[in-house]
Amino acid sequence: MKIFEWAEDLEKIYEDLLKKAKDQNFEEIEELKKNTQKDLEESQNTKNKLVKDALNSLRDDVSTEISQFKANLEKILHEFERNYDQNKKNMIRKIIKELGLDFSD
Numbered sequence: 661m662k663i664f665e666w667a668e669d670l671e672k673i674y675e676d677l678l679k680k681a682k683d684q685n686f687e688e689i690e691e692l693k694k695n696t697q698k699d700l701e702e703s704q705n706t707k708n709k710l711v712k713d714a715l716n717s718l719r720d721d722v723s724t725e726i727s728q729f730k731a732n733l734e735k736i737l738h739e740f741e742r743n744y745d746q747n748k749k750n751m752i753r754k755i756i757k758e759l760g761l762d763f764s765d
Contacts, residue, residue, distance in 0.1 A: 756762050 753762075
């Protein structure tokens with residue numbers, strides 16, 4: 661009977677269309693997944709670069725500050741040593757006098 665053949669043909673066409681739609685949707689999903697993964701990787705790379713640049717900048721700033729601190733500390737220590745050497749004899753005399761060990765009078 662032609663009606664049954666026609667119904668079978670319709671059913672076959674319907675199944676083929678469903679399969680094509682399913683395959684097409686799967687391909688679109690895979691393409692979207694691939695594009696999303698690529699976008700995520702690019703975003704992560706951008707963030708990594710920003711963090712790396714910030715850390716490099718911070719490292720440079722800290723190195724500069726450390727160098728300045730060392731220079732200032734050396735200057736202060738040198739000044740301290742100079743003052744100590746200049747006042748050493750007077751300080752010893754004052755300490756001996758305060759302890760009551762000054763017998764030079």
